[in-house]
Amino acid sequence: MTSEPITPAGPPDEKAARIVDLAQRRADRAAAAQGLSAADAADAETVAPEPVLVGEVVDPPDRRPDLSELLDRRGGPVLPLWLTDPGQRRDMLRRAVNSAGYHVGTHLALSPVYAGKVAWYAPKGAARLVGQVLGWTSAETGNWHLRQDAANRNDPKTWLDLDRHRMRQASWRWWVTGAGTLTAGTGGLVLASDLTPWWVKVPVLAAGLVGLARHGRPLDKPILARTVVRPVYRKLTAELTRKGIMATGLVKRPEDIVFPAGVGEIRRDGPGYLAIVDLPDGVIAVDVVEKRELLAGGLRLPVDQVWPEVMPREHPSRLALWVADRPVSAMKQPPWPLLRGGQTDYFKPFVYGFDPRMRPVDYRMDERNSLFAGFPGSGKSLSARVVMAGMALDPLVQFAVFDLAGRGDFDAFEPLCPPDLFGSGADEGTKQAAYQMLMWLLKECDVRGPRIKHYATQGLNSENKLNRAIAAKDARLRPVVAAIDEVQELITDPEIGKSSAAAMTSIIKRGRALGIHLVLMTQRIDKESLPKGVTSNIANRTCLAVPSHVEVDLALGTGAYRQGAQPTRFEVGVDSGWGVRVGYGPMVSARAAYLDRAAIEKICARGVALRGGTAAAVDMPTARDILDDLRAVWVADERGQHWEVLTTRLADRFPDAYSSLTPDALSALVRGKKVECSRQVKVKGANRSGLYLDNLTKALAERDSTPD
Structure with missing residues (x-):
């Protein structure tokens, strides 16, 4: 098949005509190949490509925005974020006050040492100053090296010429020195007289002594001690950010790391700095998260200070890198907002803890269930107690608690539980009582559905789900929070284990819309202790410190580790309460608010007061053989x-x-x-x-x- 020759471009009209003629001849040949006449080919539906001249670009240039679009474009915020955000403004003020107080206190404590240094160096400074003034006045220090060179060469003529030049310089300098000495003497007499108040004498005298001391001290021995200790963090810069990311080995050229306009500016964010970058093609943010240790090594910082994150609802190659001022585990958390007062609502979120940037992290209970999984010492009980403490402050919530570890971590919740719905111990009797509690919850699932449907038809809810209006109207439909610590002891029991797992699966599936919320805690993370039917239907899942990605995926769901969940970085006993949570909002690393035993007891006492006393007995199903x-x-x-x-x-x-x-x-x-x-x-x-x-x-x- 031969191709049509393309002649050099001529004038625009001739060029367009040649293109049309060429396209027509090609269309005629295609019609002939299909057995069509020219007329039939003209009637046929065809899609012809737009003609393109050789050497010209195929994609047209981007359209230039008009004036209205240019005027509507907005840049970043006018004021810095720490000025507009109340939390960051308080943090900056607190940091400034603390820094000023530290410097002032240090200098006050060392003031006797400073006085001694001034007394020692001031005479030396005065002598050095007098010698320098006399040397300048006599002009001896001006051309002395030239005169010395002439004397060494035995050249008297040159030496005499240089010395006459020196004397001419000294003739007018003596007048300047004399005038200065007279002025200084007069000022000293005025300062020493009774005409000058003491509050002027003391600062002037102190300033003069300090000035003489600075003039007389050695260069390597300053009078004031250094109060600025080298910070344990490095201020994040664009160069440092690129250096850290390149240390992971994922990016070869620093120019491939781009700071997107409008969001990529490195800025102060809580107790640290935040940088948002776009990684090059083929590199995604999860890859950097997985190489967090190499990233921290490139930044020359502890791993606990470097927090790379995947940005939700952004393209996978956009990375948020937050660098803390100091290790997050050493930072003091803000107090729990509900510690001193306030109430919660089962159907609304409440503060659970704080993320690495010390921002509050919310938790939600309605239409969900909760799982806390982690190795012993990771803080499962501490984390779950925060959730239960929050629900203790809702007077509508009922409790059922069984601590199969028997350590007494949940004893403070006993007054909130009906008589048959609390147990603490590792014995068979407690496990049987926990099993009976599951049977009671199954019965509740059976009877609650029709009741909620009845109230929904009356207009208390648009859906057949429990809400606060229905729960407040009918005491039989109040939300239930049922917690089981060390739930693996119940699931792996040879007698009631499989029946318990089946009951939990049914409760988790059916009870979430009926106001029944299971809170399960376990330290054994395997398929026997956490059956898939249980874990896959729980929404709120928190994985605390674990040794490998296998436990992460079992607790949070398959692929969670690959998506950036890395609770394997938390250290048992050190990072107690830190975990990765999924199920409510984006995946987040958060630390549960610290509530010790005394705080839990006070919160539970407030919960009992809100309910008007301890919980009444419930109609438990008869124990069967x-x-x-x-x-x-x-x-x-x-x-x-x-x-x-x-x-x-x-x-x-x-x-x-x-x-x-x-x-x-x-x-x-x-x-x-x-x-x-x-x-x-x-x-x-x-x-x-x-x-x-x-x-x-x-x-x-x-x-x-x-x-x-």
Whole structure:
């Protein structure tokens, strides 16, 4: 196939004509190849590309903005952020006052040392000053090296010429020195007389002595001591930011790191500096977050002072780098806003803690559940207690608390719990009580739905969900916060573990819209202790200090570590309460507000006062025996039965106790009673796992014959 030659461009009209003619000839050839006539080709729908001249740009230049657009464009803020933000303004004022107080106090403490130095160096300074004045007056210091050179060469003529030049200079300098001496003497007499008040004499005399002392001291021995200690932080600059990012090895050229206009200016942000940068193509912010240690090494700072973050709702290559003034773990947190007074609302957010920049971080309870996971000493109980303390200040909230560690971390909440809904201990009785609490919550899920629907039809809510208006109208529908510490002890229990996990899964799914909020805490982060059905349906998940990314993804969700969640950086025992939270707003690193035991007790006392006394008893489901219930639903003439059938019968006969029971959970419950089960039970030609009646009867007989 031959191509049409392109002739050099001529005048504009001729050039356009040649382009049109060329396009027409190509269209005719294409029509002929398809078997179309010229007329048919003209009627056919075609999309012809715009003609482009060789050597010209394809993309047209950007349109220039008109005057109205230019006038509407706004730059950054007129005033610095620390002047417009009250929190930062207070922080800057506090820093200035503290710095001034430190300097003044240091100099006052060292004033006796300064007085001694002035007394020692002032005479030396006076003698040095007199010698320098006499040397200048006599002009001896002017050309002495030239006169010395003439004397060394035995050149008297030159020496005499130079000496006459010296005497001419000295002739008028003696008059200047004499006038100055007379003036200084007169001033001294006036200063020493009774005409001058003491408040003038003292400053002038002090200034004169200090001046003489400075003139007489050695250059390497200043009179005033240094009060400015080298800061433990380095002020963040563009050059330093680029140096730190390049230390990660992800960027090769510093000019590839761009500070976007309007947002990329390095500015003061809380107790540190914030820089927002755009990384080069192919590098995303998560890559830098993963190399935080290398970034801190490039900045020559401790890792605890360097906080790279992914910016939500921005392109993945935009990085926010915040550098603290000092290690964040050493900073003092602001006090919890609700520590001295105030109330909360279950249906509204409240302050949970503070992020590295010491900004408050909110927490929300309604339509959610909570999980706190981390190794021992990471601060799980401390963090969860803040959430529960916040709910203690809402008089509508009911509590159910079971501390399966038995350390007493939650004893202060006992007055807020009904009699049967509090337990503390690692014994079997406490675990059974916690299991009964789950059965009570399942029952609540069954009865709350129709009641909420009834009030919603009356106009108290546009959706069939619990809100404050409904909860305030009907005491039976008040929100419930149920906390279980060391929940893995319940989930991994050989007897009630699977049934408990199934109940939790059902409560988490159904109860969130009904005003039931589970708060689970665990130090064992694996698939056995945290089943996927439990974790995947919990919204508020906080992962505290853990050793690897495996635990991070199990606690926060698959891919959380890759998205920038790195609680592996927190040190157990040092960074207690620090964690990465997801589920409410963007993923954030936050430290729970510090509330010690005494503070928790005072907050719980306020909660009891808001409720008008301790909590009343609730209607707990009757404790049942699984072996008796199996015997009750067993059909006559059955030699054996499968778990699926038995589970359905129990749920139909005793819905309050077994509505969420699964075949696996029933099998675990029966095995926990030391009953022999079978993997092959033949019923109506089907062989599946189940239970034989003889084994059930034998277990009942042994139980009845065993004395209590």
